[in-house]
Amino acid sequence: MTRLEALRPWLGGDVPILPAGRIGGPLPWLIALMVLLVTVGLAGALVLAGLTRAASAQVAGSVLVQIVEADPAGRAAQTDAAAAFLRTSPAVAAVRVVPQAELEALLEPWLGEGLLAADIVPVPALLDVQTTGTIDARTLRQLADGLRAVAPAARLDAQADWLAPLMGAVAALRYLAASVALLLAFVGLAAVWLSTRFALASNAQTVKIVHALGGDDGQIASVFQRAILPDAIAGSLLGAGLGAAALWLLGDRFAALDAGLLAGGGLGAGDWLILALVPVGAATAAALTARVTVLATLRKSL
């Protein structure tokens, strides 16, 4: 109870000593723009994060071994040898030799039935290897060396390996989007700071009077906080509305990612919750920034 009471002035909930005037000016529009851009930037970062997460989960524990050998008999022998070797390795959880029929079904649309049936195009044998946990480069090299000894035609690919540059790029994009959102939030708060400074300067006489009558900085700060709050709420709501519209329009693009190579595109329920917090956070941060600005400025007076 007492702790909540102490919070009340910070939320602008104390009894007003003066009716809060309107700050006016471009502040609501500025806040709307900031909330819109932060929402879109943050949504982008969240989509990319979801994408990376889903893709890594899919490829993390998976290694693909190909036996590229034209002679069917040699291919079968090396496949068996490779499978046997892999099963002895502690880094390997499971080995599945992909059945020839499955491979041919995969390739048929590309190569045509006749070509495969005639064995004109040799299809490599595939071993789908699940590792125990995420595999590191050294273990991967040891596996490759061991494989070459028993099956010279074996080629080993960690899927995470060939996805790594892509993942790196995606992560960089994600941090870029998050940084831009953060910078925009900072610019928005700077705008609130400037507006508050301006409002304080143009009401300097009133502030002096309130001080002389025994008013404290907190009471004065609350007046300015209340003045900013309607502007901040209106701007935040407008920005959130525009942001939602923009995301809805972009939604098709994100959905397309979902259907493509990598699953996990699009925004989850948790992501929408985070995005819904943007306007709430913006309005709260604006009011608190106004308060802190007033308190910091008044501290220099007597």
Next chain:
Amino acid sequence: MEEIIRFDNVGLRYGTDREVLSDLSCSLFAGRFYFLTGASGAGKTSLLRLLYLAQRPSRGALRMFGTDMMTLPRADLPAFRRRIGVVFQDFRLIDRLSTFDNVALPLRIAGVKEHELAGPVADMLEWVGLGGRAGARPATLSGGEQQRTAIARAVIGRPDVLIADEPTGNVDPEMSLRLLGLFQALNRLGTTVIMATHDVQLLRQVPDSLIMRLEKGRLLDPTGALRYPPREPVTKPEQRRDWRRAPVGGGA
């Protein structure tokens, strides 16, 4: 007799200029009526600014209500300011507030509830003859009405000390006397009054008043009444009348 304000070798300078107040030493007592006189530019407003805590002295010591004002933390100033009522030379009413809200402001600052302040504010407006103007904006009031609004605002919180900077400066003689009557009524209720004026006529109107005379930033105290401890009991009526007969225009 209770000492309420005490100056010890107080000096004040704005920025790096010469001192506008120098070597101020005196004691003021609770419940008395003080006139602060002196030519324009002598430092009256500067001295009052020290008293209503808008400014701290550059040197010396200032005690009010038994507390050292030189070292008092900034956060503690508001509580002291609420014990001091001020009538500014230029009124300083808040334009966007009605007469009622201007007068109610000190009570709102002090945390008085809305339903508890309506009565006292209406009474106060009645007392200064502004009962009918509660809803008017300051800009629509005459000079005298603004002045009385400023006085009502200064005294609504029942301050221990009332400070008025030339409150009769821009009103006709008749209104001057009426305003002075208000201050005397408050003084009789126990409020210490400190009033800057260069209106010699007013000094004669208040028996038992004490005079602080400033000349070029220095306090003249020809009778020693402001000294601490007082040279002689300051309550002796003949003596007080003597000071008021002392020339106020020329030197001591």
